[in-house]
Amino acid sequence: MSPPYLPSSRPQEDGPDAATRARMEFSNEMLFDRPKAEAFYGSPPERAGRYYDDDRGLVVRSDIDGNPFHQDLIQFDPDAFAFTGSGTPRPLPLVGHHYQTVESGDWLHFCLRLGGRGVESISNYADIDQPSRSCIVTRYPGGARIERISSPVDGWRTACLWLRPAAVLRFLETTMSRVPEHLSLLVDPGHIDTPRHFSLPLDRRMVLAVDQVLDCPFTGGTRRAFVRSRYLEILALIYQAAVEMPGESVGVSLTRHTTEAITRAAALVAARLDRMGSLDEIAREVGISRTRLTHGFRALMGTSVEAYWRQCRMNYARDRLCEDKVAIGELAQQLGYAELASFSRAFTRTFGLSPMQMRTLR
Template identity: 50%
Template sequence: MTAAINYEMLFDPHVARLYYGAEPEPIGRYYDDERGLFMNARFGPSPFIQDVIQFAPDALAFTSAGAPTPVSRLGHHRQAIGDDDWIHFCLRLGSDGHEDISDYKTVEQPSRVCMITRYPAGTMIERTSTTDENWRVACLWLKPAALLRLLEISPSRVPQELSWLAVSKSDEATHLAVPLSIRMQLAVNDVLSCQFRGGVRRAFIYSKYLELVATIYQAAVDQVARPEQLVTKLSERDTAKILEVASIITSKFDHMESLAGLARQVGINRTKLVLGFRAIYGTSVEAYWRDWRLQKASELLRSDGISVNEVAFSVGYSEVSSFTRAFTRKFGVLPKSCKGC
């Protein structure tokens, strides 16, 4: 399949089979009708999960994970936008990439950032992603009317700076990057780990995407409303260094280097790191690292055959009691309550 893909076509099992190179699960196993498609495949040693769901004709979502990216077309493909405008919420928990958008420009999509993009009707997109990293991506596609309907807001309540999200037709593409919060990451992980089937699965997945669209929209509102003097002026080079810091701190569970050490490691001054990190991620470096460890713990607790003690030690806690207190403060439940859930 070398032609540009229209994502709405992927609900056709034959098209999905050609696109992914694997057989989707039959209707009735995960979803009860053709508005949901689930794939649980293995390409050699690489597992791959893809959940494709249509909530309405103007609202669809894709969630996928692979280690590393096993499907070549996810790494590089062309997409055609049809006769209507679409809004794309792209959350990258693993791997980064970029989009070459016709009549617009190249838009970078770093890992651990949520990108909101508005595509006018007829847009062509050349999409490229890294394929040598663990793939963990969620995409929500909405027409403007669907976005307003899901958020239960009128166009008049949308901030002027975000009016491009609400208009029914636009002549040019627009994009905005917002921090990928821990709340967003947890919602995506809940989708990927969902074991429900049929109507119950659809209801659960819908609730998680509703949580995502509300959280992302509020993050965008907060970002454009932030007083100008409080926003750190970051060059592209500085932004890349701060994104590198996020990668460094999330690669280690046992300890986090000092802020001064992290700043020296990537070549940025400490003050710019502190203020810039908060501007991009909406939290401090230390809080981001703490929440990342607890998020990983939450994922591990859902796995069979691993104890709370093992989880605590694997994410860098030397004492189970300290881990239990931190986990309970974060999620409101004891770690043992999440075992196998």
């Protein structure tokens, strides 16, 4: 497998045991065994009591060749785990490229990527693209085998919440009868034969909650309570956003060909910041119909093609304002705006700050 947006998706490993390490599989439970966690992350977890009172919570920190890495792992209950991390996968071959076999029974994976790209290849299912700034919800049947790859060059920030269906109901303090029918895949206690997934726009409140976990100053039980509260907030935000989604966008199964075409379409749109082009043009370029493009794009990316393009433009503008000294008027022209005022309104509507305020803030 070689995802088109990851030109060198497989990490380059050194040493005689590289092949063995690349084939090592992990489970959620395994990561709370200190020796196994050290083998997976390449660094030992911080000593007991430093962050959490017991080994149901671990923190791993490392700095390899100037590449800092931070992972916060916590088990809330036997059917509820959360992993929050930031860093660069390049020096950590198992983090950047690994395999996982889902334990018996169905699991739900709520994956937030604040930065960095990735892909999941699931046995007997289409690849699931995980672009930067995305929220992907996947239900795996027990026994599903996953190959997971992160871009070896991107710095990333991620948050992963793993829940059994019963835990979803418990965390949301609701019952099956109150869950909309189109979200039954989140709570159905039965078993599915094929993975199902859907995407949502990444809410700024989700981003803030993840950042608060990574920056949490507390220790012991206070830390556990704080991290749990942030993940309860994340789950509530995801659930409410999914409730408001069109039912046909949730749990859609896409063929590998359609998934790859939509991934290419997203890359095309993100590269054309001054002019998106028509939907017919994009559909022809990636080799699918306009209808399949629009429906599949919303199912996979959680938003329309047009909204994705607008968000890419604004994200580009924000990054340039924060990193470069480019003139705001020049930036507006690069993005295809004929008038600076139109660009300023669009930017303020997206981020709640004007371009000048964003530059001053950073």
